[in-house]
Amino acid sequence: MMTKNPEKPDILVYGQPKALVTSGLGGAFATHAVETRADLDRINPAIAARIRGVAVNGLVSADKAMMALFPKLEIVSSFGVGYDHVDSAYARDHGIIVTNTPDVLTEEVADTALGLLIATLRELPAADRFVRSGQWAKGNYPLTAGSLRGRIVGMVGMGRIGQAIARRLDASLVPVVYHSRHPAAGVSYKHFPNLVEMARAVDTLIIITPGGASTNKLVNAEVIDALGPAGVLINVARGSVVDEPALIAALKARRIMAAGLDVFANEPNVPEELRALPNTVLLPHVGSASVATRNAMDQLVVDNLLAWFAGKPPLTPIPETPVKGR
Ligand code: NAP
Ligand code: 8YV
Numbered sequence: 001m002m003t004k005n006p007e008k009p010d011i012l013v014y015g016q017p018k019a020l021v022t023s024g025l026g027g028a029f030a031t032h033a034v035e036t037r038a039d040l041d042r043i044n045p046a047i048a049a050r051i052r053g054v055a056v057n058g059l060v061s062a063d064k065a066m067m068a069l070f071p072k073l074e075i076v077s078s079f080g081v082g083y084d085h086v087d088s089a090y091a092r093d094h095g096i097i098v099t100n101t102p103d104v105l106t107e108e109v110a111d112t113a114l115g116l117l118i119a120t121l122r123e124l125p126a127a128d129r130f131v132r133s134g135q136w137a138k139g140n141y142p143l144t145a146g147s148l149r150g151r152i153v154g155m156v157g158m159g160r161i162g163q164a165i166a167r168r169l170d171a172s173l174v175p176v177v178y179h180s181r182h183p184a185a186g187v188s189y190k191h192f193p194n195l196v197e198m199a200r201a202v203d204t205l206i207i208i209t210p211g212g213a214s215t216n217k218l219v220n221a222e223v224i225d226a227l228g229p230a231g232v233l234i235n236v237a238r239g240s241v242v243d244e245p246a247l248i249a250a251l252k253a254r255r256i257m258a259a260g261l262d263v264f265a266n267e268p269n270v271p272e273e274l275r276a277l278p279n280t281v282l283l284p285h286v287g288s289a290s291v292a293t294r295n296a297m298d299q300l301v302v303d304n305l306l307a308w309f310a311g312k313p314p315l316t317p318i319p320e321t322p323v324k325g326r
Helices: 019-026 037-041 064-068 088-093 106-121 124-132 160-171 195-201 221-227 244-252 272-276 291-309
Strands: 010-014 030-034 051-056 075-078 097-099 153-156 176-179 190-192 204-207 232-235 258-261 280-282
Touching (some): 010 019, 019 030, 064 088, 088 097, 106 160, 106 232, 106 258, 153 195, 176 195, 190 195, 221 232, 221 244, 244 258, 244 272
Parallel strands (some): 010 030, 010 051, 153 176, 176 190, 204 232, 232 258
8 A cells, every 4th residue: 555745755664554653744745655575575675775764663673684674764762662573783783873762651561560460369360260150069179279368579681560560469468579680770679680599589480672673581480480389470572581491390389380471582483382271361452452551552663753854863772772863
């Protein structure tokens, strides 16, 4: 689909089509929509030569080969706060600005994380199935071994969303400590520079770091085992942050108690072994997935492009591609 107007900057909308993005960009830009990687590879070279901005849905990658198709590319406006699907080093080296959608989803994702934690500990999905299947008439649901009471949570990541989760845990009277590479500014929770040491000191991990190379399998077998048999692991970050086979092995052997996962190593494919385990709660990457929050994210994708092509600084550039001279 194409809206041609030679006087307006040409923008590629890459990924799942969204009404808010299409209508938001339509007035100011000549937009070209491409849904899949295969469609991208078939793009008309004359159009590719004119593309100056890309709006990218987080489910498709803005990798080196993708960006290299567009010699005039100035900005990649990416949907999602995480941008592990964007080659930010290539963008930086080629003077391309990358923007993401922080802040507007922080509270929503923190709500999901706390919901997933409680659902995992108190077996809420299994209790719901118990009622629906008529089993309640035959006797009460068994008392849960898990409880939020008496737990201590180790946050892996204490950024925007990590701090919003920690605030919810404060309100729930749950002590919080955290691991990150550097102590977080203005945060008074105890910082553990060493993740294994923190895992030994807590019984619950909530993972909320970026994905990508620096966190790949950060939560490995040693960290998981350090949590101990009462251990509960919640991952709302990226599947790549956890060694998934090591987690499955620990859950199967009950070396930890349970896991609540919103993200997986190879989405949307969730290993059968993980799906078969009774001590897991599994969500289909819905941390930010309400209509209101997804609309706010889409709007920020649009607003970054509008700001840039109006000659202003983009609203939310990633730190790897800082903007100079605007
Ligand atoms: P943020 O404000 O940038 O916070 C990131 C945190 O992770 C910081 O505390 C950072 O501290 C820490 N971190 C980064 N690299 C690390 C490493 N190698 N080892 C240990 N800690 C590390 O980001 P945010 O807005 O909170 O978002 C965090 C992530 O949540 C996103 O990048 C995304 O992957 C995920 N997310 C998931 C969903 C979902 O739907 N499930 C939704 C939104 C976001 P240091 O830099 O000091 O290490
Ligand atoms: C999005 C996310 O759902 O913002 C993020 O980093 O993981 C989610 O909010 C994801 O980007 C889907 O495309």
